[in-house]
Amino acid sequence: MKAAVLEAYREPLVVREVPDPKPGRNGVVVRVAANGICRSDWHGWSGDWPGLFELPHVLGHEMCGVIEEVGPEVRDLRPGMRVIVPFSGGDGSCPWCKTGMAHLCDDPITVGFTTWGGFAQYVAIEHADFNLVELPDAIDFVTGAGMGCRYMTAFHGLVDRARVGAGEWVAVHGCGGVGLSAVQIATALGANVVGIDIGADKLALAKQLGAVAVVDAGESNNPARSVREITGGGAHVSVDALGIEATCRNSIKSLRRRGRHLQIGITTGAAKGDLSVPIDTIVGKEIELLGSHGMPVTEFPAMLRMVAAGRLDPGKLVTRKVALEETSAVIAAMDDYDTLGFTVIDRF
Ligand SMILES: [Zn+2]
Ligand SMILES: [Zn+2]
Numbered sequence: 001m002k003a004a005v006l007e008a009y010r011e012p013l014v015v016r017e018v019p020d021p022k023p024g025r026n027g028v029v030v031r032v033a034a035n036g037i038c039r040s041d042w043h044g045w046s047g048d049w050p051g052l053f054e055l056p057h058v059l060g061h062e063m064c065g066v067i068e069e070v071g072p073e074v075r076d077l078r079p080g081m082r083v084i085v086p087f088s089g090g091d092g093s094c095p096w097c098k099t100g101m102a103h104l105c106d107d108p109i110t111v112g113f114t115t116w117g118g119f120a121q122y123v124a125i126e127h128a129d130f131n132l133v134e135l136p137d138a139i140d141f142v143t144g145a146g147m148g149c150r151y152m153t154a155f156h157g158l159v160d161r162a163r164v165g166a167g168e169w170v171a172v173h174g175c176g177g178v179g180l181s182a183v184q185i186a187t188a189l190g191a192n193v194v195g196i197d198i199g200a201d202k203l204a205l206a207k208q209l210g211a212v213a214v215v216d217a218g219e220s221n222n223p224a225r226s227v228r229e230i231t232g233g234g235a236h237v238s239v240d241a242l243g244i245e246a247t248c249r250n251s252i253k254s255l256r257r258r259g260r261h262l263q264i265g266i267t268t269g270a271a272k273g274d275l276s277v278p279i280d281t282i283v284g285k286e287i288e289l290l291g292s293h294g295m296p297v298t299e300f301p302a303m304l305r306m307v308a309a310g311r312l313d314p315g316k317l318v319t320r321k322v323a324l325e326e327t328s329a330v331i332a333a334m335d336d337y338d339t340l341g342f343t344v345i346d347r348f
Helices: 039-046 141-150 149-160 179-188 200-207 223-230 245-253 280-286 299-306 322-338
Strands: 002-005 012-015 028-037 064-071 080-084 124-126 169-173 192-197 213-216 235-240 255-263 288-291 318-321 342-347
Touching: 002 322, 012 280, 028 080, 028 141, 028 322, 039 322, 064 141, 080 141, 080 149, 124 179, 124 322, 141 149, 141 299, 141 318, 149 179, 149 235, 149 255, 149 288, 149 299, 169 179, 169 213, 169 245, 179 192, 179 235, 192 200, 192 223, 200 213, 213 223, 223 245, 245 255, 245 280, 322 342
Parallel strands: 169 192, 169 235, 192 213, 235 255, 255 288, 318 342
Antiparallel strands: 002 012, 028 064, 028 124, 028 342, 064 080
């Protein structure tokens, strides 16, 4: 099969033939129909997570497609079924998986990182009965791809972790793919959303997706103060959708008393997982800090019902469709935050 292979960190991906994957006993092979290019791919390409996989490697973790082949122990899946591949999969047998929280699995399967991913014509998925979600016929592949990573991550964070309620103020710091997903989802939940970014195109898209106000963090010296003014004292929930110190601190400082900070963005290799946070603000305002990682398959029915009902539309975040050969250039452009919304590979 054809794949875009990471052979050296921060070098262009090499599109070449690699062996076709075979399904494991409880696994399937999926023909990839659409795969979104996510900032986590940029982290992987940049060498931020050297212990996670060996080179050469095939990235790509935000995909949907059609089941091509099933292993002998697969019960519920058949060739021809359309599926979403959530990146945060599990072994199906640990205490976390057994209580519906496979995204926190003791032995996680993170497709595109712990196994080869979807920058390829085919991908193998282990424990497939447990880890795959059927893609409803009404949802096209390009729309469905984002639900494998960024869109579901925003949904889980806002719904399950931050418990966003109707009428609350939600500030979203960083309007990249996951941030714009958060804008659309929080709006659908009935919240009033403020989008914050330094890119005028990103802020314009945030408004189209439902933000009632936007703050240009480049021109404003103090975006947190702007959010507190717009919201009459601070947001109820504030999201760091990027994972750099400025967005994390601004998010916490955007909150009202008892506000909830939702950390979705992960740090860059330079920060190595640590950011400085305003402790006295957290103490004095009784701020809650919430982390959020992926989404378990158990939460998919709720999200898919909202998509089917037209309340959520991940397709509105897709601004560009590319061929596999263009993947490398899209990832490199993320050095300068020079992508808008979701870019999805739809030709392999
Ligand atoms: Zn991702
Ligand atoms: Zn598990």
